Amino acid sequence: MSSRVGFFVGLLASASMANAQLVDHFNPPRGDQSQDWGQLARYHGDNQRLRALRSEAGRVVFFGDSITEGWRLAQSFPGKPYVNRGISGQTTPQMLLRMFADVIELKPAAMILLAGTNDIAGNTGPATLTQIGHNLQAMTELAQAHGIKMILCTLAPVSDYTPTKQTARRPPADILRLNAWIKEYAAKSKTVVADYYSALVDEKGMLRQGFADEGLHPNAKGYEIIKPLAENAIKIALKSKQKK
DSSP: OHHHHHHHHHHHHHHHHTTOOOOSSOOOOTTOTTTOTTOTTTTHHHHHHHHHSOOOTTOEEEEESHHHHTOOHHHHSTTOOEEEEEOTTOOHHHHHHHHHHHTGGGOOSEEEEEOOHHHHTTBTBOOOHHHHHHHHHHHHHHHHHTTOEEEEEOOOOOOSSSSSOOTTTSOHHHHHHHHHHHHHHHHHHTOEEEOHHHHHBOTTSSBOTTSBTTSSSBOHHHHHHHHHHHHHHHHHHHHSOOOO
16 A cells, blocks of 8 residues: 555656756746745846956945835946845845845945845734844855955834825834844944934934935935945945954
8 A cells, every 4th residue: 555655646746846847047037926036037137247247346236125226326326336236125035045146146345235124014924033133144144255345234214204104014113123133243243334224313213304205215315315324334344354
């Protein structure tokens, strides 16, 4: 009896694998997260183009979610070899999946990471502070292991000043907890911090009026506020000695 069961199990396994195999070239349907949860297809073509070029001195990858994706780096940092690898809606586990393809293989001198607000919002399910921290730590250690200087950004505050209320999905207390973790970990790991939160928060603990049109994503004025913070953090990181 057991041999017959084994025979049928083998048949089922063979049938299930009939249409599955390793592929020689990565080409998933763009935007289909059922086949590409980490959205590796988003920058696949541009990554191939950059890898074919000689690596630029001082290349920096801006890595994160929609706040990064929406930043027009060429306008804010004209002439700088800065690469935008933000994807709207992403959480830290998704970004961790993208580290090799979208950061390490581009051989940047540094990366600047802004991540975690969508974890708090539960975009890919509930997450604990420890889980988010583990993902941030993993990305930091991967970067450092490959000779890439790391910059961690504190999360920007959100506000309820506009018709779109933001604090229900992103409670200010949770943003403060994650920012405290980022600063503590950065001190332990000797990682540079760009403190966006302090530059954008008002006396009520919310994102200052006029710097985000819907209380979450910086507008042009908001990006102008954080631009010098990013510039200074990059300068410090590139001058620092690689952590042993």
